[in-house]
Amino acid sequence: MAIENIPEIYLSNTKKRPDLFVYDFKMTNDVVKSKVNLGMNMFSFLQVGKKQVHFAGNSIAVNKDQSLLLKKGNWLWTELLETEAIYYCKLLFFSEKVLKEFLEKHTEARSILRDEVPYFVIRNDAYITSYLNSLVTIHEAPAIFMENLLSVKFEELLLYLINKYGDTFKLYLQSLIVKETSAFKKIVESKIHSNLKLEEIAFLCNMSLSTFKRHFIKEYDVSPGKWLQNKRLQKAKEMLEQGDCKPSDIYLDFGYNNLSNFSIAFKNKFGFSPSKISL
Known part of the structure; x- marks a missing residue:
């Protein structure tokens, strides 16, 4: 875009x-x-x-x-x-x-x-x-x-x-007339629980996607995709454990296009499907 x-x-x-x-x-x-x-x-x-x-x-x-x-x-x-x-x-x-x-x-x-x-x-x-x-x-x-x-x-x-x-x-x-000095980590970590794509987060950091990825690995020693996925899945698990929502209610909020992809990623990380939490 x-x-x-x-x-x-x-x-x-x-x-x-x-x-x-x-x-x-x-x-x-x-x-x-x-x-x-x-x-x-x-x-x-x-x-x-x-x-x-x-x-x-x-x-x-x-x-x-x-x-x-x-x-x-x-x-x-x-x-x-x-x-x-x-x-x-x-x-x-x-x-x-x-x-x-x-x-x-x-x-x-x-x-x-x-x-x-x-x-x-x-x-x-x-x-x-x-x-x-x-x-x-x-x-x-x-x-x-x-x-x-x-x-x-x-x-x-x-x-x-x-x-x-x-x-x-x-x-x-x-x-408004003070130069803003937003830290890279502050920006990234504020978007952990959003459904923004990496390209969109990079744009908010005023970086190209390739520059953002290089800077991210330097700061966190892991790829941004893997890091964000782990953080978001952990948050999703916490929300499901509270019992106020179902997997079908939250998968879009964590950047997944469909429930199936969310369930597969969740099971790969935790060893069980998200639906088992709400049973």
Whole structure:
């Protein structure tokens, strides 16, 4: 699957990336785990549909009642239609330059955000609805005024969200201009119990699959496929032993396409089939 460079694919002039940019994204087909290189921090105001994003350390799912502020980086996006035959969200991209200018103007010296995460979930309300309508109005303004109007609207949005979420949001904004130093092991081990493929985990580590495999063997002294399989099967065994689920309930969650393959791998590791645990 090709990597989508965003917002470049939405810009008519890719040589000049604006500091603030609004784009109306619409689609009529589900997209599952598309590879996205997000080159700017971005607000995603979901209007219709569902969205899930896999990050290096975790994942988040939202619906039309929520919006996301996403940190730039390599992410896997899943965007799903709901009851209507269209998916629609309004995207607001902003550069580190305008964010730094805002923080210098409206906040004190930077504090430390203890649990740094690449997203912030925003609960949609009457203000958000009104704000999105105002962005539509801005697009109707002459181009000469567009940049200044958008700058004012960006500042208005951040001030509102700081007022709504307080220091939590302020600290998150400050974390966006800090270089992220995610450890390779931290990324890998956060994906042990996901159903992501090796290629997808490598992408989240910002590596090619071959580079990822070499780095993995250097760190763990075993192939990533074997290591992940053992970790996932061990977790599956623990879940089955708790008695709350059956093999047919969980095989997809651990990266197996069908129950038969899961059962064979499970028996090869533990010497008995998973169905015997739930008997």
